[in-house]
Amino acid sequence: AQSVTQLDSQVPVFEEAPVELRCNYSSSVSVYLFWYVQYPNQGLQLLLKYLSGSTLVKGINGFEAEFNKSQISFHLRKPSVHISDTAEYFCAVSGRNTGNQFYFGTGTSLTVIP
C-alpha cells in the first residue's frame, strides 16, 4: 500500500509571502498525485492533480505543484499567499496498483498572518 507523508503539520506564513507545503509518498510506480484544500467546517475540494505529462502542475487559486519522481515528492507552492488561503491542505496519492483507492497524508494547517 502507498503511504503519504506531509512533513509539516502547521505552517504559519505572513500575507503576501511565498509558501511551500511538502509532500512525500512511498512509491513512484504509476502514481497519480493530488492536493486538496479544506476550509473550516467544509468538505475537501481539489486544488490540482498530476496524472501524467508535464511535472509542473497548476491549480486553482494560484497554487502549483511539481512532481519529482527521483525524490518521490509533490510539493505545493504559492508565490504570494492571501488571508483567504488559511485552510487545511491534504496531499493524496492513487495509482494503477491501488484500484481507485486514495491514500491521504495527515494534512498541513496553513495559517496566513496579516
Next chain:
Amino acid sequence: DAGITQSPRHKVTETGTPVTLRCHQTENHRYMYWYRQDPGHGLRLIHYSYGVKDTDKGEVSDGYSVSRSKTEDFLLTLESATSSQTSVYFCAISDRREGSYNEQFFGPGTRLTVL
C-alpha cells in the same frame, strides 16, 4: 459542485446505540467511499464500494458496516456506537475513465458525537 449530500449533517448519540449515515449522489459515479477525519490522522478510509452490492474494507473498518443497494446511495452503519467513533465522516465519489483516474469528490461531512 458534485452532487453529493450527506445526512444527517450533525448527530449526537449515546454509546451502544446504532447509527446510520447516508451518502447520496446524483453523478452516477461507480465508486463511493466513507472516510473518517480525526486530528493528527487526516482522512482514513473506512469502507468503499465499486458497484451496487460490491463493497470492501478500508484501513479502519472495525465497528462499521456498509451497504449499497443502488448506485446513488451508500450507507454507513455503526452497529453499536462507541466514544472512539466520535469523528467527522466524509463520503466521496469517483469514476474511473479509460486511461486516467479522476479525482474524488467529497460531500460536506457529518459530525458525529458519541457520548
